[in-house]
Amino acid sequence: MSLDLTRVTVLRPDGTALFPQIDLSIPPGTIATLTGASGVGKSTLLDAVGGHLSANFRMQGRVLLDGRDVTELPAERRCIGVMFQQAVMFPHLSLADNLAFGLHPSVRGRAARHAAVTEALDMAGLTGMGARDPATLSGGQRARAALMRTLLARPCAVLLDEPFSALDPERRHEIRAFALATIRSSGIPALLVTHDRADADAAGGPVVALS
Numbered sequence: 418m419s420l421d422l423t424r425v426t427v428l429r430p431d432g433t434a435l436f437p438q439i440d441l442s443i444p445p446g447t448i449a450t451l452t453g454a455s456g457v458g459k460s461t462l463l464d465a466v467g468g469h470l471s472a473n474f475r476m477q478g479r480v481l482l483d484g485r486d487v488t489e490l491p492a493e494r495r496c497i498g499v500m501f502q503q504a505v506m507f508p509h510l511s512l513a514d515n516l517a518f519g520l521h522p523s524v525r526g527r528a529a530r531h532a533a534v535t536e537a538l539d540m541a542g543l544t545g546m547g548a549r550d551p552a553t554l555s556g557g558q559r560a561r562a563a564l565m566r567t568l569l570a571r572p573c574a575v576l577l578d579e580p581f582s583a584l585d586p587e588r589r590h591e592i593r594a595f596a597l598a599t600i601r602s603s604g605i606p607a608l609l610v611t612h613d614r615a616d617a618d619a620a621g622g623p624v625v626a627l628s
Contacts, residue, residue, distance in 0.1 A: 418483045419444050420466075420574040420606040425478030427458060427465050435461060436627045438478060443574075443606035448597055448620040451610045453627035459610040462627070463576045466608065467499055468492030482573045498572030500596075502579040504563035506551035512562060513538070513547030519566035537565040540599070557588040564596050568603060575600060577609040581616060593619055 420443040426434045435458035443449045451459045465476040469492050479488045480495075487495045506515050516534045524533050538547055541561035551559065560580065567575060580596065581589045597619055600607045609620050617624050 418573050418605055419481075420608065421479075421481040421484075422466065423479040423481065425462070425465065425476065425480065427461050427470070428475045428477060430473050434477075435474075439625060439627075441608075441623065441625055443608065443622065445606060446601045446604045447622045448577075448600060448607040448609055449622040450617040450620050450624045451608065451627060452612070452614075452617060452624060455612075457627045459627055460578055463499070463578050463608065463610055467497050467576050468495050469499075496573035498567040498570055498575045500564055500567050500575065500577045500580045502583050504556070504559040504580075506554075506559060506562070508551060510551070511547060512543065512549045512551055512554065515551060516547075516562065516566050516569060519569040521569065521571040523571075524569075533569060537569055541565045541595075555588075556584055557592050560584065560588075560592045561595060564599060568599065572605060574605055575607040577607060579610055579612070582612070597621075 422439050422441045424438045424440060426436055426438045428434055441449060451462065453459055461474065464470045466480050468490065470476055479486055482496060507518065513534050516537050517530055520530055520533060524530055534547065538544055543558060543562060581593050584592055593616060609616060611617060
């Protein structure tokens with residue numbers, strides 16, 4: 418599965434472009450990076466790719482997943498997962514139930530759902546913590562759980578919007594290494610927005626600087 422952006426830009430309400438048109442091809446298991454100054458449109462571009470663009474803006478160009486044009490599809494039909502800066506958890510659900518919320522519809526039956534969540538917890542280094550209240554988790558634990566919830570939905574691609582910036586330096590290095598390795602091993606393309614050159618270097622894929 419590849420993610421391709423063809424002559425993509427975002428237009429402001431007055432019809433002017435936020436940034437020059439972008440052509441980018443992200444192969445399976447590759448993490449491309451978007452960099453640029455604050456306000457240049459990095460997160461807005463992710464919104465456009467994921468189908469969450471504000472009604473005040475309009476996207477030009479095409480978004481393709483494995484050659485299939487998803488440009489006109491609503492977000493819920495694009496098969497694109499998103500991981501945000503803040504690892505948001507549902508406070509009224511346990512950690513395991515938070516992960517189960519993200520399960521792909523094809524995972525049916527209590528036993529299959531339990532097995533999928535247990536495996537995800539193990540992969541995230543959260544073995545035996547399924548009954549925990551999300552509020553009792555550290556920032557790093559929440560970040561790992563949020564990534565696994567995103568991947569349990571079996572997305573065809575993942576968008577990462579400054580997912581490490583809220584972490585302290587020690588946790589940032591640990592969670593970045595875990596997240597990038599997990600995405601690579603899943604074999605799906607990813608697009609990462611960051612201000613940190615170290616994130617781009619760790620991602621190892623193509624880098625696009627918006628201006």
